[in-house]
Amino acid sequence: MVELFEDERLDYLLAEELQIIQSPSVFAFSLDAVLLANFTYLPIQKGKIIDLCSGNGVIPLLLINRTKAEIMGVEIQERLYNMAKRSMILNQLDNKIKMIHGDLKDMPSRLGANQFDLVTCNPPYFSSKSPEIQNQNEHLAIARHELYCTLEDVVKSSSQLLKQGGKVSFVHRPERLMDLFMHMRNYRLEPKRLRFVYPKEGKEANTILVEGIKDGRPGLKVLSPLFVYNQQNEYNEEVRAMLYGNK
Template sequence: MVKLGENERIDYMYSDNLRIVQDKTAFSFSLDTLLLAYWAKENIYDRYKVADLCSGNCAATMYMAYFNRAKYDAVEIQEEAYSQAVRSVELNNMENRINVHQDNVLNAPKFLRKDSYDIVTVNPPYFKAPEGHEVNPDRKKAIARHELLINLEQIIEVASGLLKMKGKMFMVHRPERLGEICYYCMKHDMSVKLVQPFVSHRGEDSNLIIVEAVKHTAFDGTVLKDPVEVHDENGEFLPDIQKIIRETDEDREKHENAGKFFFYVLKCNDGSFYGGFTNDLGHRLKMHNEGKGAKYTKTRRPVKMIYHEQFDDKRLALKREYWFKHHTRAWKEKFLREHNVKF
């Protein structure tokens, strides 16, 4: 069990799947952190390298890492948040995939390899700090909210330097700074390809955006998405937001099957058998019955899944599929009976 400081507690993210150390006197992770992580994780594959800049206590980093086997580097300047991040990563047994670095993001190119990251995520300070501007007297909170140690252009320049060609940056920010974000991205060889606004209630102005920018690509083709509504009339999170915060039964099944591969047998509407391979049985069956699974099953719907085997190695599952398909009908019937399958 990790040791907690005087004002620290352990909170939970994504239902009870992730634990995180937080300071009661500092900023805890909020919805913007989870929105950034959710939108980015949809683009992350197991072989990817991801850098999370201005990472705080690694809430976004761990959320993304929960859904894949990618490698992560998180950079946070504040000592307290860095310590919480290290202990949170340990709590979730992610030490082999998440490295946390305590330093200013400005220095990241000195210890992170340039031009080597597939994805960079950023949850930066939202507000400028012009001379005479009043900031939070709590230094920790002031650094988190205001550009005291790094500014928007510097963050974007570092992100661009870390990304591979065609790599993607995901940034969560305030909509009033979208013009600056687009300008600095263009200046540093990135083009904004998608802007996803969020509104508290339909009909209100957007109060948050997620920006997706791609390195070294044409500047045209930007998509401005329909705003995502966050709250209902009672102030409760709407279903699209709830699924980001809490794990659904469908997502739980997908996660439990991550890294697992299946050989399966379908019985078609004409009585024939079809052997296949997948890493998601429910989705694959749905695709077959929608006519998108295979040419063979498209004209023999509806189909029913009558048997499956699980493998930890993709090659073994594919080998089993090939083996089944290259036998006679009589042999397949004998195989199914031996495995107590009624057809």
């Protein structure tokens, strides 16, 4: 059993039958991470996957049962990195998922360019100029606001890490869609799949899922919309399966 610190708790990833260390004051993953993991196409048998802005390692944990590829997670905050490391040990996955403490901007030089088949990233959504930052503790501010990396930094590093023909998948906010597409094309990542996520029917989309291919041909597919809740404010069947599995 691993040691828990301060207000940390153990939560279950029910669909994956795994556990994860979380903290309300440091980091707890959101539905966005689950959506991104399920949206992402994975190399099944082999390859190398890297998750940037990995937080407490939730996306590597959500992916591990669907691939035999090598998985790495990168997190700049030492406290979150430590939480992720302990979660891997807790699930006896520390020999399959390697967590790296460092800045994503340094990864191409540290790990080598053109090395990965897949990059995933749930980046900070908000500009560092946002007034919301004044009301958040340091850990949450870094996770949510562009303090240590910008959207351009994320896209640039993703492209540098990817092999030609490799895939990248992002989750972000609809208001940043054009910024994301612009940076992707500037750094040789051709947008190939786009899905809008809505809280429920009749509401505006509040999340986007985007896949790109390095040096891919133009041709964007807009997938069917995903509604998180039904009119009874319960999870829709697709989202419920993501969270709890097909049981």
